[in-house]
Each structure stands twice: as structure tokens, then as C-alpha cells.
Amino acid sequence: MDHRHSTADSSVFNWYRDAAARGNPYAQFNLALLYKKGQGVRRDEERAFVWMRLAALQGLAFAQNHVGAMYYNGRGTPCRDAEAAFWFRCAAEQGEASAQQNLGQMYRKGRGVPRCEETALAWFSRAAEQGVASAQALAGEAYLLGLGTRRSEPLALAWLRKAALQGDAGAQLNLGLMHRRGQGVPASDAAALAWFRQAAAQGHPAAQRQVGVAYAEGRGVAPDQRRAYCWLARAAAQDDVDAQFNLGVLLANGFGVDRDEPEAFIWYRRAAESGHALAQYNLGAMYAQGRGVEADPARALEWYCQAAEQGVANAQFNAAVMYANGQGVERDDARAVAWYQAAAEQGDASALNNLGVMYANGQGVARSDADALACYRRAAEQGHALAQYNLGGMYNAGRGVARDPVLAFMWISLSAASGNASAAALREQMLALLTPAQVAKAQAMAALFQPDAAGRADRTAAGA
Numbered sequence: 001m002d003h004r005h006s007t008a009d010s011s012v013f014n015w016y017r018d019a020a021a022r023g024n025p026y027a028q029f030n031l032a033l034l035y036k037k038g039q040g041v042r043r044d045e046e047r048a049f050v051w052m053r054l055a056a057l058q059g060l061a062f063a064q065n066h067v068g069a070m071y072y073n074g075r076g077t078p079c080r081d082a083e084a085a086f087w088f089r090c091a092a093e094q095g096e097a098s099a100q101q102n103l104g105q106m107y108r109k110g111r112g113v114p115r116c117e118e119t120a121l122a123w124f125s126r127a128a129e130q131g132v133a134s135a136q137a138l139a140g141e142a143y144l145l146g147l148g149t150r151r152s153e154p155l156a157l158a159w160l161r162k163a164a165l166q167g168d169a170g171a172q173l174n175l176g177l178m179h180r181r182g183q184g185v186p187a188s189d190a191a192a193l194a195w196f197r198q199a200a201a202q203g204h205p206a207a208q209r210q211v212g213v214a215y216a217e218g219r220g221v222a223p224d225q226r227r228a229y230c231w232l233a234r235a236a237a238q239d240d241v242d243a244q245f246n247l248g249v250l251l252a253n254g255f256g257v258d259r260d261e262p263e264a265f266i267w268y269r270r271a272a273e274s275g276h277a278l279a280q281y282n283l284g285a286m287y288a289q290g291r292g293v294e295a296d297p298a299r300a301l302e303w304y305c306q307a308a309e310q311g312v313a314n315a316q317f318n319a320a321v322m323y324a325n326g327q328g329v330e331r332d333d334a335r336a337v338a339w340y341q342a343a344a345e346q347g348d349a350s351a352l353n354n355l356g357v358m359y360a361n362g363q364g365v366a367r368s369d370a371d372a373l374a375c376y377r378r379a380a381e382q383g384h385a386l387a388q389y390n391l392g393g394m395y396n397a398g399r400g401v402a403r404d405p406v407l408a409f410m411w412i413s414l415s416a417a418s419g420n421a422s423a424a425a426l427r428e429q430m431l432a433l434l435t436p437a438q439v440a441k442a443q444a445m446a447a448l449f450q451p452d453a454a455g456r457a458d459r460t461a462a463g464a
Helices: 007-021 025-037 045-057 061-073 081-092 097-109 117-128 133-145 153-165 169-181 189-201 205-217 225-237 241-253 261-273 277-289 297-309 313-325 333-344 349-361 369-380 385-397 405-417 421-431 436-448
Strands: none
Touching (some): 045 061, 061 081, 097 117, 117 133, 153 169, 189 205, 225 241, 349 369, 369 385, 385 421
């Protein structure tokens, strides 16, 4: 590293050093800055801290703010949050806007002071009123999310707009989101995109992702998958996890670019390793199906379980199937039941059906026809064809419920209408055993049937 300095830099340094030694606080402050930046002298943060603290002790507000920041970041001195908060407060109470914002952040994070959103907002507001764009953005965010105050979309808009017009990228992003959602303003994808573009042009990764999503979905602009890919790639390169996931989706499906599953795998893995639940699920599916990577059931299960623990119902279902079938792991019916139950609690129709099978057969759980019937019914009412077939079988055999050939025929008929071949065959057999009146009644009930949900496709294997 080149430590040479110009004669002018050395002269400035000498002047500040001499004046600082005589106790001039402004010279002490400027001398500290020279040591921090390495101008006219070798960079030395410890010496910078010494001189900055001397200026701060003489009441120089901007020196006090710098000392607070040095304590906060552990630059030139050990990191001490309480000391940082003390010095930020000294400067803030003198009206130093940057210190007011910094003190607000300390209260928001609970560093060096008790966490308090109300006090944080009070300090953000004082800095915002002095025109500090970043403080205005923080105040707007507080009103938008109800942090330390009641939610107020008009106040959120007012502060965010002030900050956005000063070029604050975070405010521009939030303002765009408000326009997209219609919060305090008429919903407008075009207006949202205009703000996203401004923040994206400054390199804000989340805004770049939003621009990419707008092009991908045609929100406020004509759909353009190639441009979507370019913007998502910019955000993904800055470690925006959602962008990495979206980029994986584009590459896996060939949207706007040539389909490239190995590259999709790379982006899914980066997002998955950062904790993105859907990326973890998709990564598991790629390992399960051998897409973009060599098939590896054990790794598939590992990623499914990580996504499952974050509440992804499809991942919970697939993990259950793999434990039930011993794919990539030793068969474990109890764990299969646990994951089926987790997905079933979210209303997953396939999980409810398979859980019903486990209850009916006493696999991993005590055998219970009543519980099997309840699971089949919940799934069948969502339009799940296999559950309808199983529920019809329970009514036909009188398992867990009084035998009812009419209800049995109704559920079997609904399953057959959804394309279940076994149900279609059983329906023909049942027709010969029912009276015309029973058939007519069952058909009338079937005609009135409306699924509670959109009806999820039957899934019986991992990786679906």
C-alpha cells in the first residue's frame, strides 16, 4: 500500500496537530478525521479515536456523534454499546441530526439502551424534521408498519415521499410497494414501477428484484422475460435471496432464457443456504428427481425437512412420503405420520388422505377408523379424488361410520368423475347392487357437491 502523502497534506496535518495540541476542539476533530482517512499521515484509528474523544469531551456535537459511531462499530476502540448510546445522546440533545437518527437506531435495536420503538420514532422524527432523508425514510417505515405508533398510511406516505424525492433508495422502494398495494393511494403498478426503477438505478437489490418481477409478471409494463432475468440477476448477484430464488425459477423453466437446470440448481442452493424455504423445497425436488444434479434421495430429504420445518406444506408432505417409503432414509412410520400431520394441519388434501391411510392401517399411529374417516372426509371435501375413493370405501364397508351405500356411491362417483380408474370400476360394480332410487339420490347429492377449496391434485410420491 502506498503511504506517501503530498506536501500539502503534510502541511495540513501539521497545522491541525499543533492546534489540537493547544486544545482547539475543531482542530482535534479534523486531526482525528485525518488519522481515520490516512490523509497526510499513516492511517491510525486508535489515534483517531483519542483525538475525536478529546473534541467530544469539549462538547463538539459532530465529534460526539463520531465517537458514538466508533464505539458502536468497534473502530479504534472496543465495541461498547452503552458508551455509543451515551455519546449519541450527547450529540442528539444538541440537535445533531445524524446523532438523533443513530440514537433512534439504538432504541430500535435495543443496543446500549432498552429496546423501545416509541423512543426510536421520537428521535427519527427529530432528525427527519431537519431534512435528513434516511431519518425521513425510517419515520415513514415506522408509520407504515406501526412501529412505536399507530399505523398511518397518510403519514407514512408523507415521510416516504420526502425521503424518496431526496433520493433515498429505501424510501423509493417502500413508496413503490405502497403504490402496488394501494396503501393510502390508488393501486397502480405503473406508479410502483416508476419508484422501483429509481431505487434500482441506485443499486438497491430489493428494488432491482421488484423491477424484475414487474417484467416477469407484466405489472405496470409489458411482460419481458429477458429483462426480468437481467434485473433479477443484478439483485441475485448482490445476495438478494428472493431474487436468487426467482432466478432459479426462470432458469429451471426456461422463462426469458434457455432452460438451464444446473444453473437453476446453483441459484436455488444459494437461496436455500440462506434459509429461503421455497428454494429449499425446490432444491429438494431437484435432488429427488435428478434435475440439474445427480439424484440423491438423502440430500432431497435433507432439504425437504429444512423447508418443512419452516412450514412449507408440500415439503412436509414429501418428507412424510420419503419416511413412509424409506427413500433416502430408513423407513420410519412415526416420522411420516408427524410430517403428514403437520401438512394436514395446513389443510393439505394429499397429506390428509395419506394420514387417513396411516390411521386406517395403524402405521406409525394407533389404528383408528374414526380418525381415518375424518381425514378422508376433510380431503374429499376439497375435491381430492383418491380421498373421495377412500371415503366411499369406508361408507361401503361401514368402517368408522354406519354403512351407507348411497353416500358410498356418491363419493365413489365423484372420484370416478375426477378420473380415478379404480373408482370408475367400483362404481360399475355398485350400480348392480343399488336400487334406481338409491342411484338417483346419490347422483343428486353428487351434482350439488362443491369442493371447499380449489381441489388439489392427488400426490402420492415424493418430488411431486
